[in-house]
Amino acid sequence: MENAQLEVAGNAALIVVDVQKGFEEEFWGRRNNPDAEGNIAALIDAWQASGRPVVFVRHDSPADSRSPLRVGHAGNAFKDVVEERRGKGSGPELLVTKSVNSAFYGEPDLDAWLKGAGVRQIVIAGIQTNMCNETTARMGGNLGYEVLFPLDAMHTFDLAGPFGWTASAEELSRATAVSLHGGRFAKVVTTAEVLLGAGAV
Template sequence: MEIAENAALVVVDVQRGFDEEEFWGPRNNPSADENIAGLIDAWQASGRPVVFVRHDSAKPASPLRVGYPGNDFKPYVEERRGKGGGAELLLTKSVNSSFYGTPDLKAWLDAAGVRQIVVAGIQTNMCVETTARMGGNLGYEVFVPLDATHTFDLTGPWGWTLSADELARATAVSLHGGGFAKVVSSAELIAAAKDA
């Protein structure tokens, strides 16, 4: 795996509101936060760009709504902001894709000549997957470290319910098998970033 010197890490929606289990239900991958932190550290140490994405929900009951403490980044993310040697962007959005946020992610990446992005964060099958799919459609080489994401059990039509692990596997298969992104581990990306 080759990681470009200007590959951007896109950290999606790692916000305090996602710790409210009574709202979201059971989650998977308890090591996600540790792996996300490790990726941020590796990217900042190598001087690569990092994009911090915050979901500003317009739903009045959402734990991610503006003005509510859950809208804030988790402490380990907040304390890392502004610490790297590379470019950094704070992007806000109110939909699933980070490419529909403010400021314009594609314009920012293209201005810096970035062609590779790594998409990590919350939720695996929602904003991470949507951002990765759009990135692939827009022509970027996209990597998704599955162990640096997590999601929650979800009920869909006809009472169908999938566990968080089942949803994460479905996302991984769709992204990787469908050619939208390469699904990898955070350790592989960290090693590749150090070797570059």
């Protein structure tokens, strides 16, 4: 890639979206990017080592729903790759719970927390690429944040849509990347670029 080195702010916030055990259930179908969890772990480790803020987001589906992410179900819990890292950093950490796609519509108020800390740049990783990650990125861009979107630190699933159309997880990821980057909602990058820009490699 011929672009100049990515600049990651000293107080850039890493937002780790919905890395929950429920996404391991067959309910969702076939996923892409088996390297997602490893890249998410690398980002969390780098952020915690540098003292940058980390936000862990958990999706709490209603307890009476069939969602594997529902409250009270084992799938609501964070995957081990995230849970074993929570609370281990030297910087600020926040837990946001939500029941919709955007992490900015959760509790506590993510936008208020970020702005209170003077954060202007956010890095989004987690699950799913074209769902909660994309929605959070679009809203972050609308709210005035510089959004970095490391596409290899997330994954999604094959999906059926209208008119008998289907799209593979890879196709959906590419569509999200093109929409966000081309539409200037976010800068779509790689985990390696983010780590380099953050001074972690």
